Amino acid sequence: MAVYSAAAAVLAGVESRQGSLKGLVYASNFQNVKQLYALVCETQRYSAVLDAVIANAGLLRAEKKLRPHLAKVLVYDLLLGKGFGGRGGRWKPLLERHQARLKAELARLKVRQGVSRNEDLLAVGPKPGPASQVPRFVRVNTLKTCTEDAIDYFKRQGFSYQGQASGLEDIRALKGKCFLLDPLLPELLVFPAQTDLHDHPLYQAGHLILQDKASCLPAALLAPPPGSHVMDACAAPGNKTSHLAALLKNQGKIFAFDQDAKRLASMATLLARAGVSCCELAEQDFLAVSPSDQRYCQVQYILLDPSCSGSGMPSRQLEEPEAGTPSPERLRALAAFQQRALSHALTFPTLQRLVYSTCSVCQEENEDVVQAALQQSSGAFRLAPILPSWPHRGLGTFPGAEHCLRASPETTLTGGFFIAVLERVEVPSSVSQAKAAASELTPSPAPKRRKRRRKAVAAPGTQPGK
Incomplete structure (x- = not known):
């Protein structure tokens, strides 16, 4: 069992760019380095296959305590590796309960790809990624x-x-x-x-x-009822703003900020074409907006989708192969801004519910930013549990991170995305209704x-x- 936990920790470290695979393996203090290295390499090699099998089998929905990286390692050994044998510990009977479904999903995947061997699923050819x-x-x-x-x-x-x-x-x-x-x-x-x-x-x-779809979730999860006052902190290009207006039915007020004049002008055109009439645009840096300004004294909802590396955007991945690996220097600069923006948003005195989202897959811009802001808020806010059936959760870097959502082409058939919903610990009843409506979207x-x-x-x- 120890090898699976160690392999899951290494995979998580590689994904969040904490170091190289080999470096993380040697830093793990696991006694059998060769065994651990082989298990992680093979699991990573079949990563896309395993993501698809796990998502289609609904494994993470059925087993809430099973974290994604551990699930990937266990499913690899069960379906593609040597099998559990005498290993697996308490996870062995859990995985064996789902063995038939997992094997069926792997078989379906091979049928769709027109291959008969597991290795053929890795073939590099003209098939689109x-x-x-x-x-x-x-x-x-x-x-x-x-x-x-x-x-x-x-x-x-x-x-x-x-x-x-x-x-x-x-x-x-x-x-x-x-x-x-x-x-x-x-x-x-x-x-x-x-x-x-x-x-x-x-x-x-x-x-x-x-x-x-992933870009539609922030407004849907914020769920402001008609008549609300909402702030869109980094609003351009405006798709999420127009979604907020639709949820409000143009009743209430949206304060939308962006400091790029050209992007704001394009956004104004988009909103006009969409029939949005409840939005007030401002060419202003959100960090310069005063929480004590009386214009915003009724704002209970904030959507914060700040500038990010864009490492999860499919279009960038297709056009720029290195787009998914921003430099450490750029990540540090982006994360510093994102943390300032999120901490600033949490100082608005009437705020009750906030959605933080990025189109990034990097831990530095996502879980790390949310964790720092929550610590700075001194217990005034917490992560709201949302969409329990969503298959891809936040990295387990701190207690409660599983309440965050992640998205990817492999697991959710969307762009790469991250979403966290923060709510004030003591929520008035009027806002509780909106929170309950967004806790599990039911179309x-x-x-x-x-x-x-x-x-x-x-x-x-x-x-x-x-």
């Missing part, structure tokens, strides 16, 4: 239309609506002109990866927002594939369904 297989997510802008009308519009264009996805397997199987409703977010449509909708009339008119029943013809969606200029 995980980043290029992230589907096209399309958020229906409920300020201008509704999900049912958008679905009907696509059906009349020759697309085949497959209903609400039951899981990642349905989404992976999408091809051609088929599309689904996301199983978690009721305004999110899912199309095959290479679907290009930039010239689509509903997108051009602001009825649709092309936005990755409404999927629009059914109806045979009867609905009333046509209006032309883009007439704002259908408004």
